[in-house]
Amino acid sequence: MKTADFNKLELSAVWYEADPTMRAKVDFPFFGGTGNKSSSVVYFEVEPGHRLGTHTDSAEEILLILAGAIEADLGQEQGQLSAGQAVLIPAMVPHGLRHGHKVWLDEDGHPRVVVEERMGHILQGVEGVYSHVTPTMEQRVAQTLQARWERSVKAVYGDSPELAVSGF
Numbered sequence: 450m451k452t453a454d455f456n457k458l459e460l461s462a463v464w465y466e467a468d469p470t471m472r473a474k475v476d477f478p479f480f481g482g483t484g485n486k487s488s489s490v491v492y493f494e495v496e497p498g499h500r501l502g503t504h505t506d507s508a509e510e511i512l513l514i515l516a517g518a519i520e521a522d523l524g525q526e527q528g529q530l531s532a533g534q535a536v537l538i539p540a541m542v543p544h545g546l547r548h549g550h551k552v553w554l555d556e557d558g559h560p561r562v563v564v565e566e567r568m569g570h571i572l573q574g575v576e577g578v579y580s581h582v583t584p585t586m587e588q589r590v591a592q593t594l595q596a597r598w599e600r601s602v603k604a605v606y607g608d609s610p611e612l613a614v615s616g617f
Contacts, residue, residue: 453478458492465502470547472499495519498568500547510538518549531601557593560586 460474473493480489487508495501503522512521518531523544529552530536538544554564562580565572567590572580602610 451479451483453490455492460492460494468502470498470500471502472496473501495546495548497548497550498570501545503543503545505541505543506538507540509540512536512538512546518553519546520549520552521546531597533601533604553594553597554590557590559590559593563587563590 455478458476458478460476463473463475465471473495475491475493477483478490478492479485480491489508489510491510493501512530513535514530514532516532518529520527520529521536521544523536523538524542528536529549531549551564551568554567560580562572562576563582563586566582571577599610
């Protein structure tokens with residue numbers, strides 16, 4: 450029986466020199482090199498502000514979101530997925546994804562200065578000189594993200610939210 454412990458993967462950093470937003474950590478617990486004949490499991494993590502570039506794969510794949518949220522491009526379609534959701538990606542269809550944290554902050558109407566600071570960016574020009582993040586802004590971000598988390602847990606775990614943190 451082949452097994453993989455996703456808690457003990459050795460993630461490798463991958464990136465594209467010409468685009469600093471294309472960055473992820475990845476491991477391949479199951480693939481041809483581990484004896485698989487026609488399937489693979491790829492585990493990856495994408496940090497806020499980063500993305501996995503558009504590419505194609507020769508086999509159909511299922512993208513399962515374990516935590517957080519992403520924006521996915523699949524051929525001509527775009528959509529958002531969050532923890533507990535999955536998308537089927539047909540073979541040879543161009544697809545890519547990016548971390549959805551910024552989209553959430555934008556959707557929730559947070560000021561640009563707090564969004565950019567959370568993304569690790571520095572505002573330029575006059576806006577960068579005169580804008581700053583306040584404790585009230587940080588509290589509102591925490592409240593809206595907590596509300597999103599609670600809605601996600603309810604959607605996935607229903608009346609058993611303790612399962613989201615216990616792992617069982």
